[in-house]
Amino acid sequence: MEKDLKLSRTFFRFHYWPFVAVTILFLMTFPFLFGAQYLEPEQTAMIVERLFTIIGIVLFIPLYLPDTQKKILAVVRAKKTSYSRLLILRLVQILAMVLISLAVFLLVLKLNRSEFNFLEFFFAEFATVLFLGGLLNISYTFFQNLIPSTMVAMMYYVLNMFSGSKYFGPFYLYTLMENDWQSKIWLFLAGVVLLTVSIIFSTQQKNNV
Template sequence: MTLTEKLENCLSLIKINIKISILWNLIFSIGFLCLLPFIQGVANLDRVSAAICLENFVAIIGVILLVPVFSPEESKEIDEIISSKFMPNFKPYIARIALSAASILILIASFCLMLKYNSCEFYVAAYIFGTFASALFLGSIGMLISSLSASTIVGYMASIGYLIINMMTGSKYVGKFYIMSMKNNSFDEKYYILIGSIVLIMLSIFIKGIKRKI
């Protein structure tokens, strides 16, 4: 296979996965962020208030974009089509995860810049990183559960359940995997949840691959 053919296949893979898995979730995420100013103040926020806005609300786009990564295969017809392609089964998953993660990062960065434009006081780069880590971890929890249960709905419930636990009990039960630490001016937890996200995503792909071979 020539380099040109490889590039064409890669672009084809990206286009297909945007269409079947990313597009509508991305539109929904953008809509959610556009509605957020009507729910949560987004002007003249101090460091703590900005952290609450980002970690409690904006991070939810990680759930919207990452949890449904395996949802196309819940349709038997699509699963058979993907299985029949020349590419290894894990490549569509990696493409969707990469596209979803990039979308999450871009949306979070855009929202943070909007907050800054509205005279909010916080460190932009640090808060982008912290919110991205929280969003990725929330999404990866649901992704793992959906790969185990073969149900995107169950994955959503797991992610939202973890979010509620963090809101209600703080770090009492989750320890270093607390996703709302920025309001306490602590970023150590972000490194734990970022590493945890990578582990959960890898486990999800591995489990999905094993289940398809059974």
């Protein structure tokens, strides 16, 4: 446990805190920049799916960020710590930050008298973010570079914004306004699968280096 805490603190201190800082700044300013007062459920859904989704993608970027450093590879090769364990510890920290920031985001909307079901919106948006985070990180296993991997997730986000659900089927992102919970369940399950496969593939790749 002590070793895990040390690894988690190291990840946060040297890699994750800038992304957390950006998230905190966003949470402090978005009500003033975009208007979050007295929104109807449809308007709230649009704000949540358009704005927080971007922050969610940003929070998932650092999962593989430390792995470009030779020291990390040396630790993995020496088998001092399993690579899968490192990834799981990072992922736990990322998921915790996503959940906390999403809860704060929705709470701010509630305090500003916006109308929506907190728990429904919480699960729906978490499913969307989890899917895009999984898409970003499964892309990393192929590109081995964070820039094109992040672009894949961002392009999926943008393409969904400018096209209808008929092109993406159950994996269409913006269904919160339509109360389409089945699509959100598919996004959630797909996100879990993508992240799991990403960790398995990346572990195999690093162990074979």
